[in-house]
Amino acid sequence: MAAEIVPIQLGLTAGNVLTLWAPRWREDGEEWEAFLGHGDHIYVFPDPAHLAAFIRSDAEHDLTDHPEWETAARMLTDELVPDDDHRFDIVGVPDLVAETPDIWTLAEMTDTVAILRSLAEVCDLPAVDEVLDSADGFSVLPLGESAFSGRQGEKLWNGIGAAVVRNWDKVVDAVDSVVTTPSVDAALLETAQAEAAATHAVLEDETEEDVEVAELEEGERDPELAFWDEIGIDCIEVAVDGRTGWTLRCYLDDEPLFLAVGDRIQIFSSDEALEDYVTGTGADHRLSSLEIWPQVRDAIDGGDAVVVAGPENSYQLDGLTEALAAGPAAVPAERLDLAVELLTDAAAARRDTATADALSTATPLGSLVRAITRPDPGRLPPAPPFDDEAEQWQELVARFAASLDWDPPAR
Known part of the structure; x- marks a missing residue:
């Protein structure tokens, strides 16, 4: 396994x-894991500048x-600055277990428990292991939503909650007891703070430029999209298996809802065919129960709206499997990011948890996708070959198709 050192919160x-964490690596036939400490x-440090000042000094550490x-x-x-995957809110776990065990809650719990296991092992914190071993649910968190569905899953989640209510203070106290903030050299700190201020100024300039570009693009947006933007339904265009089709999607309480009958998405080979379907008087599908649906039907029937997909709703899945097999440099990041959005939305709409699990950062495919769509210069790039990841991606595309x-x- 590759050796790396990453900032964590x-x-x-x-x-x-903030501190630094060295996940497990192998050296001289042995496995090691460590944190910045002695x-x-x-x-631990209050901000990146203090952390930078310390690691640039000759202070002794592990x-x-x-x-x-x-x-x-x-x-x-x-x-x-730690990325979102390396922020662990240990004191916030009681609030987290009060949530529904959806994919996001479980992912955050899984990551937090994993870092606590590492802290317990490296720092010899038996109290942490004792609490994490007190409920079966902690050990099955990496299995995702499938492990917490149904009556047995509810029991596992409630068991985690009960353990947290009873004993989470012991976990927090144990970790608190081993952290300390050493002093740093004033000159090194001043340099690091100036570096941080300069970087912040550059990022502010880039943000302003991005806003200006976005406003310009918005000004050039196809006027035929205005109806769909206002009503809150997306016309989407999908290229898959050598075919291109059009359908509709919206979000209710952040949950995706497609033009579908049962779990089958209704998709059409031309925009005109979709318009004919929408205006059909007897069309019965998941969107037809929406309060705004008659307005959509009447607007298309009266010629006040047409089916048209904006660039943010145009999904090209064809060719991505071959690109993934060739490696990150061959993959158009924005196209892959959109494809992931479509696959996960469609899977969520049909209650398919396997797709989200396959794309989590705990899997090789998920790690490869994140390295392409959310590159992190502080992490080592994934190493080839990528044949297995490409095959897994193709399985997800086939499931969607x-x-x-x-x-x-x-x-």
Whole structure:
């Protein structure tokens, strides 16, 4: 396994603090794992500038022998800001277990429990392991929503909640007891703070430029999209299996809802065919129960609206499997990002948890997708070959394609 050092954020009693974590790596035939610290303590810092000042000093700590330490010690201040996958709100777990065990809640719980297991092992914190071993649900978190569905799943989730209510203070106290913030050299800190300020100024300029570009693009937006933007339904265009089709989608309470009959998405080989279907007086589908649906039907029937997909709703799945097999450099990141959105939306609409599980960052495919769509310069790029990941992606595309009902007759 590749050796790396990554910045992480821990949510503790004193607030959010930063440190460095070296996930498991193999060296001289043995596996190792470590955090930035020394002796019985983990070193934590209030912000990236303090962390940068410390790692640029000659202070003694446990990561100096790590094979990637020289690279880590040269990290810029902005590179020491943890990404979303490396922010662990340990004190926030009681609020988390009060939520429904959906894909996002379970992913956050899984990551938090995993880092706690690492802290317990590296820092010898038996109290943490004792609490995490007290409920069966903690051990099956990586299985995702499938493990927490039905009566047995509800029992597992409630068991986690009961363990947290009874004993989570012990977990927080144990971690609090091993963290400390060492002093840093004033000159090094001043340099790091100036670096952070300069980076912030550059990012602000880039943000302003992005806003200006977005406003310009919005000004050039196809006027025929205005109806759909206002009403809150998307016309979507999909290219898959050598065919191109059009259908509709909207979101209710952030849940995707497609033009579908049962679990079959109704998709049409031309925009005119979709318009004919929408205006069919007897069409019965998942969108027909919406309060705004008569307005959609009447607008299309009266010529006040037409089926047209904006660039943000145009999905081209063909060719991505071959690109993934060739590696990240061959994959158009924006097209892949949109494809993931479509596959996960369609899967959620038909209650298919396997697709979301396959694309989680806990899988090789999910890690590859994230490396392409959300590249992180502080992480090592995935290593080839990517044949297995491409095959898994194709299975997800095939599952989506099988849910499409092409050119159903108007009723």
